[in-house]
Amino acid sequence: MTDAIEPAELPVLLVVEDDEGLQRQLKWAYDGYRVVAAHDRAAAIEALRQYEPAVVTLDLGLPPDPDGTSEGFATLAELLRLKPDTKIIVASGHGARESALKAISLGAYDFYRKPLDIDELGLIVARAFHLHDIESENRRLEANGGSAVLGSIITAAPEMLKVAKTIERVANADVSVMLLGASGTGKELLARAVHDSSGRAKHEFVAINCAAIPENLLEAELFGYERGAFTGAVKTNPGKIELAQGGTLFLDEVGDIPLPLQVKLLRFLQERVIERIGGRVPIAVDTRIVCATHQDLDAMIAAGGFREDLYYRLAEIVVKIPSLAERHGDAVLLARHFANRFARELNAKVHGLSNEALAAIDAHPWPGNVRELENRIKRAVIMADGKTVSAEDLDLPNPAGGGEEQAAINLRAAREVADRRAIRSAMSRTDNNISGAAKLLGISRPTLYDLIKQYQLQA
CATH class of the missing domain: 3.40.50.300 (P-loop containing nucleotide triphosphate hydrolases)
Known part of the structure; x- marks a missing residue:
């Protein structure tokens, strides 16, 4: 990997390309970006961890398979696993249509053929940066409240928002x-x-x-x-x-x-x-x-x-499609939605879910996914004697331990993932009440406000 000399404030473009001549050509062509070059998968992963680029151009013909695409697709999968919001633009001269469909199905943003047209690729790169900025802003606006996407899907989880954006695109x-x-x-x-x-x-x-x-x-x-x-x-x-x-x-x-x-x-x-x-x-x-x-x-x-x-x-x-257990915070959002709907239809005296019920819902692994959640909420609303649905009404065990965190790109990102998950869960359980969420998290209101601002969790 070669070190970049461009100003740090410029947006970072990672070029994964084993042809050093083409690396230099791309650096010269993209003077509006901080271009970082990598020649193989290991160098690309190192650069992703260090610079966290918004956009990557990736030649699928990487060593040790420069005449094929296997190493390129492996690199694509690993980069997206570490940083799913990255816009990756892939290039190959091998089986263009088949490679394009496979790359897009794996999560690539776009595709271009070799030999390279600098102007054409420049437009694709510019659009990728623009889309990344829009999606980052959408995540900032949506992360705290949960919203309906694609008309009727209720989610605030990045995992499901990514699915929704894929469907909108295809x-x-x-x-x-x-x-x-x-x-x-x-x-x-x-x-x-x-x-x-x-x-x-x-x-x-x-x-x-x-x-x-x-x-x-x-x-x-x-x-x-x-x-x-x-x-x-x-x-x-x-x-x-x-x-x-x-x-x-x-x-x-x-x-x-x-x-x-x-x-x-x-x-x-x-x-x-x-x-x-x-x-x-x-x-x-x-x-x-x-x-x-x-x-x-x-x-x-x-x-x-x-x-x-x-x-x-x-x-x-x-x-x-991710399981409900992978959509952190969504179980509580969906539970509130189902409880309100079934209360209107089946038991008007029920006015929501108790704090214990919310904690149990948040901790349950939901092996039956959204269908299991909907059925449990429906049954609990029908059987509830009080004004709120309790954990006993749901027939759920007491909350206990969670799973392991997904591998993060670096230590700073790992801390951010943990903070975001805890804040999103607390905000969901308290219906976006700052004081209640701060109490659940064991921090002061000003500290929670600072974290929300730091992670851009609300407008």
């Missing part, structure tokens, strides 16, 4: 999207968000749970059938793919589609035509596919239970 790309997450994380809600944020929003959103329909009926549900195709087929019925014409079809639990039907679905994705059961005329259909699963499709492919070619058609963009 919604209009008209590519197939695969949502990966545990049961109860809100995959159908996010699939609807993809549809509602796209140009297809004025057309139908059709959902089908592939695990809930018997194998012998699933083909008819998806592709439809002609009159007389089988016993009981007294009239022609269009399938879900046709019903979603111009719109979006959401295939939940796509891993449960049987192998013979996977072949027919693959043909539709390749040719955009279907044939109903008993039909002979191909029908052209313009339907976007969004799918979801909690299963390990890589393992299923290796075991022969899922077609690899179908996977790549369905997973042009992959979005991984």
